Amino acid sequence: MTAKILPSRRLSVAPMMDWTDRHCRVFHRQITRHTWLYTEMVTTGALVYGDVERHLRFSEEEHPVALQLGGSDPADLAVSAKKGQDWGYDEINLNCGCPSERVQKGAFGACLMAEPQLVADCVKAMRDAVTIDVTVKHRIGIDQTESYDFVRDFVGTVADAGCRTFIVHARNAILKGLSPKENREIPPLKYEYAYRLKRDFPDFEILINGGIKTEAEIDLHLQHVDGVMLGREAYHNPFMMAGFDQRYYGDTAERPTREQVLAAMVPYIEAQLKNEGGRGLKLNSITRHMLGLMQGLPGAKSFRQTLSDSKKLAAGDPRLLLEAAARLRLSTP
Known part of the structure; x- marks a missing residue:
């Protein structure tokens, strides 16, 4: 082998x-x-x-x-x-x-x-x-x-x-x-x-x-x-x-953008919630690791607040990531 x-x-x-x-x-x-x-x-x-x-x-x-x-x-x-x-x-x-x-x-x-x-x-x-x-x-x-x-x-x-x-x-x-x-x-x-x-x-x-x-x-x-x-x-x-x-x-591929990282996580989260939801997996079990993604950017606080919203998290919709990114853009001067 x-x-x-x-x-x-x-x-x-x-x-x-x-x-x-x-x-x-x-x-x-x-x-x-x-x-x-x-x-x-x-x-x-x-x-x-x-x-x-x-x-x-x-x-x-x-x-x-x-x-x-x-x-x-x-x-x-x-x-x-x-x-x-x-x-x-x-x-x-x-x-x-x-x-x-x-x-x-x-x-x-x-x-x-x-x-x-x-x-x-x-x-x-x-x-x-x-x-x-x-x-x-x-x-x-x-x-x-x-x-x-x-x-x-x-x-x-x-x-x-x-x-x-x-x-x-x-x-x-x-x-x-x-x-x-x-x-x-x-x-x-x-x-x-x-x-x-x-x-x-x-x-x-x-x-x-x-x-x-x-x-x-x-x-x-x-x-x-x-x-x-x-x-x-x-x-x-x-x-x-x-x-x-x-x-x-020495990798020649372009570095990812924050938006690409978020977009890549959506299907992963969807699959995990589908497969593990019955075992008690919650959206927050994954999104909690992502709160620092916008660290240092104007509007990062708004991004974290959206990802930490208990009502939105309870809905279990992975598109919350994209909503959080949109909130960041709206709050950026």
Whole structure:
């Protein structure tokens, strides 16, 4: 069988709980064809004991798309990774960066950085189970451990199990005393740690994540590492990605317009409501991810208000997207 040719992970959108679900990813795919997309974290328990279809189904147009797993048992991770490959995902990513107490109680996420050999065992088990890439997303340290040596040794140990791609959220994770939101904002960013990892492990693929908002910042980071992963900025201001295919992947196709993105989402929403309406899918489950599409434009507030109108949403008509765009044009001076 011919191997699938995938774009590089030069640009990607981070896995974000409650945000990067399958509807969000389809929306992002209308804006950029080549940027890698990641699922929300899916726990091994959900796949070993739960409704696999509910957690893993996605649309073909989402490729390239990676499944992020949360877990710490090598056997369960191997089973879950194999399910991910069987469902068609292009990459399996292990979460070693989430600091939430709920995740810590499951003995995974950022607390795994304290057990690099266990992470290596998990990676080896997954790599033995699948033929697609197994990658790790991690922090640069935990709690008050701030030495570069800590993250260097973590990467070195995990690499011994065959991992060659590391996504570095360039902040420490404070496991006690800070909320997940505070953990994204309070620990200082230390991009130089990711740069040093690339210098110390030149044959590995090193991606950087954390606080990156502009193409100028992306360009700067790409002078030092192999790829940039965007988080909240890509969600709140998604149209910032409209030029990524041309700028970072050499695609010669014209960048989409906001109106084209909206028009492409209408048939998708119609199909989803037809197929999933009986399972409780509501229009807002999809449109909530699109509120930032007009970010920075005059009339963007009117666009958001229309898409947030509870009465209009209750009617379940996907043409609400086009009405919102029309309201924006009318409110623009």
